Amino acid sequence: MIERITLTGGRGKDGRAEQVASVDFAMGNVVSIVGPTGSGKTTLISDLELFADGSTPTGRRVLIDGVTPPAEYREDPSQNPIALITQHTSFLSDLPVGDFLRIHAGVRSRDGVVAEAVVSQTLAFANQLTGEPVLPALRMTELSGGQTRALLIADAVVIGNAPIILLDEIENAGIHRMKALELLRQYRKIFVFVTHDPYIPLLSDFRVVMAAGAMTKVIRSGEAERRLAQRVRVADDLLAGFRERIRSGGEFSADELEAVA
Amino acid sequence: MKLAICAGPATCGKTSVLRHTTRKLLARGSRVAFLKIDVQYAEEDEELAREFGIPTKKVYSGELCPDHCNVMVLGEALEWAEREAADVLLVETAGLCLRCSPYVDGGLGIVVLEATSGMNLPRKIGPMLSLADVAVVTKIDRVSQAEREVFRARILDAAPDIRVREVNALHGIGIDPLVERMRATPDVCGELTLRGNPPVGTCTICVGKKTVGWKSHFGVVRPLENQTFYRGE
Numbered sequence: 001m002i003e004r005i006t007l008t009g010g011r012g013k014d015g016r017a018e019q020v021a022s023v024d025f026a027m028g029n030v031v032s033i034v035g036p037t038g039s040g041k042t043t044l045i046s047d048l049e050l051f052a053d054g055s056t057p058t059g060r061r062v063l064i065d066g067v068t069p070p071a072e073y074r075e076d077p078s079q080n081p082i083a084l085i086t087q088h089t090s091f092l093s094d095l096p097v098g099d100f101l102r103i104h105a106g107v108r109s110r111d112g113v114v115a116e117a118v119v120s121q122t123l124a125f126a127n128q129l130t131g132e133p134v135l136p137a138l139r140m141t142e143l144s145g146g147q148t149r150a151l152l153i154a155d156a157v158v159i160g161n162a163p164i165i166l167l168d169e170i171e172n173a174g175i176h177r178m179k180a181l182e183l184l185r186q187y188r189k190i191f192v193f194v195t196h197d198p199y200i201p202l203l204s205d206f207r208v209v210m211a212a213g214a215m216t217k218v219i220r221s222g223e224a225e226r227r228l229a230q231r232v233r234v235a236d237d238l239l240a241g242f243r244e245r246i247r248s249g250g251e252f253s254a255d256e257l258e259a260v261a
Numbered sequence: 262m263k264l265a266i267c268a269g270p271a272t273c274g275k276t277s278v279l280r281h282t283t284r285k286l287l288a289r290g291s292r293v294a295f296l297k298i299d300v301q302y303a304e305e306d307e308e309l310a311r312e313f314g315i316p317t318k319k320v321y322s323g324e325l326c327p328d329h330c331n332v333m334v335l336g337e338a339l340e341w342a343e344r345e346a347a348d349v350l351l352v353e354t355a356g357l358c359l360r361c362s363p364y365v366d367g368g369l370g371i372v373v374l375e376a377t378s379g380m381n382l383p384r385k386i387g388p389m390l391s392l393a394d395v396a397v398v399t400k401i402d403r404v405s406q407a408e409r410e411v412f413r414a415r416i417l418d419a420a421p422d423i424r425v426r427e428v429n430a431l432h433g434i435g436i437d438p439l440v441e442r443m444r445a446t447p448d449v450c451g452e453l454t455l456r457g458n459p460p461v462g463t464c465t466i467c468v469g470k471k472t473v474g475w476k477s478h479f480g481v482v483r484p485l486e487n488q489t490f491y492r493g494e
Contacts, residue, residue, distance in 0.1 A: 046402075050434050057432075074427060074435055077401075077409040084406070091405050092379055103380070104407040107414040155407050162406070 002081055002163050003027050003065055005190065007048060010059030012214025013040070020215035023208060025190045027163065030181065032201035033194045035210030041194045042086075044210065045166045048192065049084040050074075058213070078108060083156035086168040090148055091140040097123070097151065098136030105159050118159055125154035128183055129175050149175050157187060164190045178233065199236055202229035262339055263291075263349045264449045266331070266363050268389050269373035270382075274399035274430040275353050276305045278373050281433035283313055285440040286349060294347035296320070296338045298327050298354040305353060316345035320485060327354050328361040329466045330483050332455060335365065336474040337485040339449070349443065362388035364456040365473065369446045371439070375400040376412050376427075383415040388457045391420045395442060399430045 005025045009018035025031055033041045043058060051069045052060045062069065064081070072079045093100055101122050105114045119136075126134045129150035134143065143151065149170050156162050170180070170193070181203055184191050193200050201207040202225045209217040238260070245252075269275045283293050297306045297319040306317035318341065322330035331354050342350040354363045364370030372393040374382060377400045383390055390396060396416050401409055413425050424442070428435035453473035459466050465478040475482040 050429065050432075056434065071438070075425060075438075077406060077413055077427065080406075084402075086402070088403065089405055090403070091408065092377060093408060100407070103411055107411050152405055155405065160406055160410075 001027075005048070005164065006063040006066065007044075007052075008061045008063070009215060010052075010054075010056075010061075013212045014214075016214075018214040018216075020208065020218055023215065023218055025164075025192065027190060028188050029206075030185065030191045030204045031193070032204040032207040033192065033210060034196075034201050034207050039210040040213035041210050042168060043213065044208070044215070045084065045168060045192060045194055048164075049082050049166060051082075081162055082164045082166060083160055083162035084166045084168070085149065085152045085156060085170065087170075089152060091143070091151070093140045095140055096136060097134060097138050097140060097143070100140055101136075101155065101159065104155060108159055108161075122151075122154045122158040125158055125183065126150040129153060129180055131176070146175060153180070157184070157189070162189070164192070166192045166194075168194045169196065199229055199232050202226065202232060262343060262347070262448055263443060263446050264335075264339065264352070264365065264368035265349065265371060265443050265446065266352045266354065266365065266368055267371040267373060268328075268354050268363050268393070270375075270378065270386070271355060273373050273375040273378070274397075275373045276308070277430035278371075278397050278399065278428065278436070278439070279305075279351055279353055280309065280312070281428075281430065281436040282440055282443065283309060283315065283351065284433070285436060286443065287313060287315070289440070289444065291349045291444065292347045293349050293351060294318075294342035294345050296334075296342075296350065296352045298322060298331050298334070298352065300327055300355060316342070316347060318485070320483070322483065325464075325481055325483055326358055326361065328358070328363045329459075329464060330354075331363045332466050332471075332473055333475040333478065333483040334485040335453060339453075341485065359385070359387045359389060361459055362392045362455075362457045364392050364394075365449070365453045366456050367447065367449045367453065369443055370394045370456065371397060373397045373399060374412075374416070376404045376409055380408055380411045380415060383412065383419045390416065390423070392457045393420065393423060395424045395426060395439060396420065397439060398425060398427045401427050402429065 006022060008022045009020050012018055033044055035041050047056055047058055047060045048062060051062045051073060054061050101119045102114050105118050130146045132144055132147050134147050134151055156165055177200060202221055204221060206218055206220045208215050267275050267279055286293050293315050295309050295317040297303045300322050303319050306319040310317040320334055339350060370393040372390050376398050416425055426435060426439055455471040459469055464480045475484050
């Protein structure tokens with residue numbers, strides 16, 4: 001059982017050593033990677049996903065429980081403890097969702113016998129993450145962006161049972177963020193969010209700040225930030241409400257301007 | 262001379278894999294020569310020659326199956342690579358008909374498959390996969406973890422003894438084990454024979470003559486130089 005991943009610092013875009021020499025991700029942690037576009041957030045999680053060994057462009061290294069990860073992690077995806085879900089990751093299969101999940105669960109079970117409970121658990125998980133129902137008879141290629149993201153996460157968590165899950169900007173894709181954080185906290189895993197969202201980092205255990213390709217700071221969220229997160233949530237819910245109304249053809253009155261101000 | 266033959270569907274990333282392989286082989290002191298066999302268009306030989314300054318060559322198979330073309334020219338290609346003072350010959354061939362495979366006994370057979378081709382690909386491509394020593398899987402970042410796993414499981418269903426290597430061919434990550442495997446492959450010597458049985462057909466290779474070298478064949482033949490199309494008995 002993995003307890004800890006260590007990422008040791010390499011070089012930023014200017015070739016100088018990163019200010020953060022090393023960062024530990026402990027089992028159970030929820031971590032955010034923040035920084036402007038082009039600051040190296042995606043490169044950082046791709047270093048994690050590739051078990052960087054000093055040979056990637058950043059020169060970073062990944063250690064698992066203090067040692068170099070075994071080669072099997074890279075060779076066999078079912079041994080790989082890391083699942084990466086990006087905005088570009090998608091399903092190619094044209095199968096119905098239920099059939100697909102059964103095939104994946106079959107590959108994962110030692111004797112090829114699929115526990116139907118695992119399949120329904122995965123679907124239930126996905127349906128808590130997205131508002132649009134993910135039904136077993138839907139074809140994978142018919143799924144919307146939000147449904148796809150939800151199913152990718154649910155599959156990685158439940159069937160794949162990956163102990164480390166990297167999520168690259170899922171907030172843009174119709175996922176309930178609060179629900180996702182709540183649900184994911186129930187599983188003892190390492191979750192790393194690359195995010196531009198204000199809410200997820202405040203509720204993370206810590207956040208890594210990126211600039212010009214380098215890790216510049218690690219900030220641990222304190223009590224004050226957790227309380228702030230609740231305020232951010234209220235503001236965010238208000239905006240989300242407006243968004244929903246506009247999407248569903250609603251109009252706004254002058255009174256509402258007063259209410260918001 | 263070590264011989265590695267690399268097959269795989271069009272645009273699956275064969276050249277990217279071989280480019281990284283070449284760079285790493287050269288860095289470890291190997292002397293690499295490269296042969297590209299394609300049907301009607303290829304520029305990989307020129308790219309690799311420009312990038313690494315290694316001896317390269319290409320053959321167009323035209324109306325001949327590229328895998329059959331490989332049988333015709335491979336012996337002479339090894340002699341050519343020998344003259345160029347290489348100690349590893351990398352052959353890249355467009356695997357097309359899914360009935361033949363280009364691998365020869367004693368050489369290393371590499372099939373390159375893109376994870377984006379869908380989970381059923383390993384079940385469809387026959388001896389190109391089942392007779393290879395190593396399956397290199399590219400474009401892994403584009404598909405779900407679940408499909409990667411199913412893809413791998415199905416490769417192993419089709420070829421239980423094959424080594425599967427997932428690589429990021431853009432950044433050359435995961436290539437090292439393939440390079441080590443090539444370096445550990447013994448030199449080829451003597452008469453070369455195709456590893457698999459060719460399908461039923463009408464040229465001497467089609468009808469099952471497996472000896473490498475166009476001089477052992479008749480009908481539609483192809484030498485490395487001089488694009489002769491037909492040779493009677």
